[in-house]
Amino acid sequence: MSEKEYSYPLDLDWSTDEIVDVTEFFVAVEQAFEGDGVRRGELAARYQAFKRVVPGKSEEKTLFKEFKSRSGLESYDVVKQLKEVEDDQAIIRG
Structure with a gap:
């Protein structure tokens, strides 16, 4: 786990x-960029839970932009890879 602390x-x-679901999604984005x-x-699973809280595309984009400004990490790129990769065992890296 990274020693960096991000604001969500x-x-x-x-x-x-709902706060836990959204936070866990952004933690997964962090993991995609850091470590393994x-x-x-x-x-x-974390993205599906996130989408139950944030079903609208506009709000999702706003949250992704805000997280990127706070962390420098691009959530959109990770979600794009998620949709492109079919193997459940694949490791997604940012």
């Missing part, structure tokens, strides 16, 4: 479970 874009109107990457299956 969160909405105070979300429930605790993240398994596709894990990333897919």
Whole structure:
């Protein structure tokens, strides 16, 4: 795990479970860029949970942009790889 600490874009109107789901997705994005990457299956599950909280494309783009400005990490690139790779055992790296 990285020693870097990032600030996550969160909405105070979300429930605790929703905040956890969004945070876990952004942690998976961090893992894709740092260390050994993240398994596709894990990333897919975290992205699905994220999309239950943030179903709209516009809000997703806003959160991705805000996370990139805080961390320098591009969530869109990781999600793009997720959609392109079919092997569940694949490791996705940023």
